[in-house]
Amino acid sequence: MQTFFLSLILLCLTIPLQSRTLPFHQSHFTKRSFHQNDRNVASPQEYFEVTKPLPFDGAHATCTLPILTHNFSNTYGLPPFSVPYFPPLNCIWTHVTLEIQASCQGEQHDRIAALWLGGAELIRTSTAEPTADGIFWTVRKDVTRYSSLLSQNNLTLSVMLENIVNEVFTGVYQVNVTFLYYDANAKNVKPLLALPSENYWPSSRKLKSVYNPLEPLVDSEKGSFDLLYEKPADLIIPISEVGDEGYWFRIQNESDIHSRGVRIPQNTYRAVVEIYVSFHGDDEFWYSNPPDSYLKVANDDEAQHVNPSDSYANMNKVTMGRGHGAYREVLVMIDGNLVGSVVPFPVIFTGGINPLFWEPVVSIGAFDLPSYDAELTPYLGLLLDGKVHSFSLRVADGISFWLVDANLHLWLDAGSEEVLAGIAFSSPEFSLERELKFAGLDGKFQIEAERETKICGWVSSTAGNFTTSVSQKLKFKNSIKFYNNGTRKLVKQKVKDKIEVRIESGTGHRILHTKTKRTYPLKITTETLPGGNNTYSMIARVKNSVKEKKTVGGAKSTLQNSQKSSGWMSVKDHEVLSGGASTEQNYSYEDGLECYSRVVEAENGTLLKDAARILCATSS
Numbered sequence: 001m002q003t004f005f006l007s008l009i010l011l012c013l014t015i016p017l018q019s020r021t022l023p024f025h026q027s028h029f030t031k032r033s034f035h036q037n038d039r040n041v042a043s044p045q046e047y048f049e050v051t052k053p054l055p056f057d058g059a060h061a062t063c064t065l066p067i068l069t070h071n072f073s074n075t076y077g078l079p080p081f082s083v084p085y086f087p088p089l090n091c092i093w094t095h096v097t098l099e100i101q102a103s104c105q106g107e108q109h110d111r112i113a114a115l116w117l118g119g120a121e122l123i124r125t126s127t128a129e130p131t132a133d134g135i136f137w138t139v140r141k142d143v144t145r146y147s148s149l150l151s152q153n154n155l156t157l158s159v160m161l162e163n164i165v166n167e168v169f170t171g172v173y174q175v176n177v178t179f180l181y182y183d184a185n186a187k188n189v190k191p192l193l194a195l196p197s198e199n200y201w202p203s204s205r206k207l208k209s210v211y212n213p214l215e216p217l218v219d220s221e222k223g224s225f226d227l228l229y230e231k232p233a234d235l236i237i238p239i240s241e242v243g244d245e246g247y248w249f250r251i252q253n254e255s256d257i258h259s260r261g262v263r264i265p266q267n268t269y270r271a272v273v274e275i276y277v278s279f280h281g282d283d284e285f286w287y288s289n290p291p292d293s294y295l296k297v298a299n300d301d302e303a304q305h306v307n308p309s310d311s312y313a314n315m316n317k318v319t320m321g322r323g324h325g326a327y328r329e330v331l332v333m334i335d336g337n338l339v340g341s342v343v344p345f346p347v348i349f350t351g352g353i354n355p356l357f358w359e360p361v362v363s364i365g366a367f368d369l370p371s372y373d374a375e376l377t378p379y380l381g382l383l384l385d386g387k388v389h390s391f392s393l394r395v396a397d398g399i400s401f402w403l404v405d406a407n408l409h410l411w412l413d414a415g416s417e418e419v420l421a422g423i424a425f426s427s428p429e430f431s432l433e434r435e436l437k438f439a440g441l442d443g444k445f446q447i448e449a450e451r452e453t454k455i456c457g458w459v460s461s462t463a464g465n466f467t468t469s470v471s472q473k474l475k476f477k478n479s480i481k482f483y484n485n486g487t488r489k490l491v492k493q494k495v496k497d498k499i500e501v502r503i504e505s506g507t508g509h510r511i512l513h514t515k516t517k518r519t520y521p522l523k524i525t526t527e528t529l530p531g532g533n534n535t536y537s538m539i540a541r542v543k544n545s546v547k548e549k550k551t552v553g554g555a556k557s558t559l560q561n562s563q564k565s566s567g568w569m570s571v572k573d574h575e576v577l578s579g580g581a582s583t584e585q586n587y588s589y590e591d592g593l594e595c596y597s598r599v600v601e602a603e604n605g606t607l608l609k610d611a612a613r614i615l616c617a618t619s620s
Ligand SMILES: *[C@@H]1O[C@H](CO)[C@@H](O)[C@H](O)[C@H]1NC(C)=O
Pocket: 069, 070, 071, 174
């Protein structure tokens, strides 16, 4: 991800360097020269991220609200672009889809972007790198869970997309934002797939009905999955920045903690914190960062040799800050106590590793970065005292820089002004081991971390006294190897996260049991060879996947999304001169009722295959 800060470094780099033997570090590039010289496509090309259709895709929207149209040209250092939001008048809706259309032509870096409503983030996205002939894309997201905001008048809707346009980087990002409102109860509306939103919670069989912990809602006998529409929170409180530089916190290092004081309504019976995160600068490829001690050796080795304007050496020099090992974890704290954590999915932006991999299919999550939920209901015992509590975000082991914020989703008891709550017990455990072995520029670095948390608390509302237990087990494994004097690099990472939520009544009757298991395996190999004429070439292979299994009562869903890319490129000064690349992706989603699968293959920027199937559609 290119940001202005970094591009300044790139453009102004004059430190002389040698190119004898250098460790390779993951980096990002633009395709300028490559497309200028080698491409001749006439019309703009459509880019996309492979995902499943949204529940209301293809259905008739009861209302459509085009809310924002803007050209993001020289927006660096400016506040986000904002417009006032009013929900459409006289519109009956139960569900909302956010649609972002974007286009760009010319030369430009990939950029990070986000959209906030009333300071609460609705989507984190990034741009695709354009070509001389132009590209365009559409991102759609189910934003129903933000209904309590979407139904309010006169909130500020803001989009941040910092871009720089000059003689070299000419691409202006043109963006349209539209909200589409759907009424699930209207006669002619049938959701395409009964797909859950990112975080789902049982509601009753009818979409409009309200979560009531008194009724056991999951129909485990039939294992039916028509229960997945989560009732949106009644109140969303942003844990975000107020400044003119976007609503995200810019986290520069591991001790850079950002906090907001929040007073929780005393009739809150459920709380979830949703975390948005992206990583940039020296931490864009955090999962491939070696320890500082290795970087120091590599730096000293280079310092002995001088060769001005060597692009291969410069590439490495720029990445010399990319250290601090490869373990990162975003932590959420209340009054200084850890209440939630996430090792984020390694989203690779479209300029990352080899930009030719990501056209026209972008990497997993690039257009719709995942957000992460932590169930905070057991902590309500600490929060319902009517006092202001400090919610903080930090990045363990992080280096510059991370963009992080959060939304606090709260469900309120309509029948009472005050509910009672207490924490029953909590048992956090954490271990981290690092192993490092290196001689010269060859070496092997391994990290294993494990976090296990169990927390249990009761909430007594008008619905009754229920105990919520949350257990989370996170396993993190990372290994980085350098061979051939550091010119060959192998990165392997696996993140496993298992979260269980149980809700029981006072009599021990189990009301609800949800299980979510996610794994993110990642493998990257890169090999660099110095070329003539101040160029170098790189051969790379990337495999990145998400596997997710969810169980709500007796109903199950599975998602598998994996992407494999390989190719080479010849590079000068972070510009791709020539190259070839192919990417294949398999996506499949399945629950008791519906299945969706898609297989995509692209080579050298052309789509060779794109086959989608709804295997077991419509049974009810
Ligand atoms: C954005 O730029 C394009 C091309 O110059 C122009 O046609 C369009 O009107 C501009 N849109 C806005 C909202 O300024």
